[in-house]
Amino acid sequence: MNKITVFLLEHGRGDLIEGILDTTATVRDLHEALAKAGIEFDKDTHIFLGDAEEPLSGNLGDVLRELKDGVRIHVSRCRRVATTVNYLEHSDEHRFSPGTRVRRVKEWAVRKFKIDPKDAAEHVLQLCNSTKRPSSDTTLQELTDNQTCAVCFDLVPEKRVEG
Incomplete structure (x- = not known):
């Protein structure tokens, strides 16, 4: 074997x-x-x-x-993780399996909010009310605790260029 x-x-x-x-x-x-x-x-x-x-x-x-x-x-304990993504004045939720990676959530959000691929490449998911930006390989399960089957992200520019 x-x-x-x-x-x-x-x-x-x-x-x-x-x-x-x-x-x-x-x-x-x-x-x-x-x-x-x-x-x-x-x-x-x-x-x-x-x-x-x-x-x-x-x-x-x-x-x-x-x-x-x-x-x-x-x-x-989560069969699904309720995942909210906020982008500008828009917000939407989708239920993913716990093993879903952050990159897939971003891909879903880009399609959902109809973001141009060039603009999408310059944005990352950041946990709501924080400055934490999990890597694209992180699973949703790693971002939840054993009590809550939910996670919230803001889709934000990766860098701000001022000038």
Whole structure:
């Protein structure tokens, strides 16, 4: 059997935990790997492979078909993260899976607000009421806590040039 490395990310815990699974692993095998890593889960927990839109099924015998080397496995109480993006006087919300990366949220906002691609390239997402600008590779799960399944961004210019 071929072994692959996966990265386990538990809601409310900032560190990635490295795990090893067979390429033919089942949901049961994943549950065992999570337990071995000390990650708690129950019937109210959702498990996502990468940026999958839907959580894994509860059928322990199901094979993890989308399993690949280096995938992040998200264990979260959130089935969806309510994501608000503010741009100028506009605001809109969309519900994403916890494994969605910030770059995809920006792509959605650019389409939603019909921003010219040249202008979009000069803008970044910044957490509302802060100066924090998460990298485009950050997942929404990393920006929420274990109680709140929501995140808010402002789409702002990356640099201000005055002159």
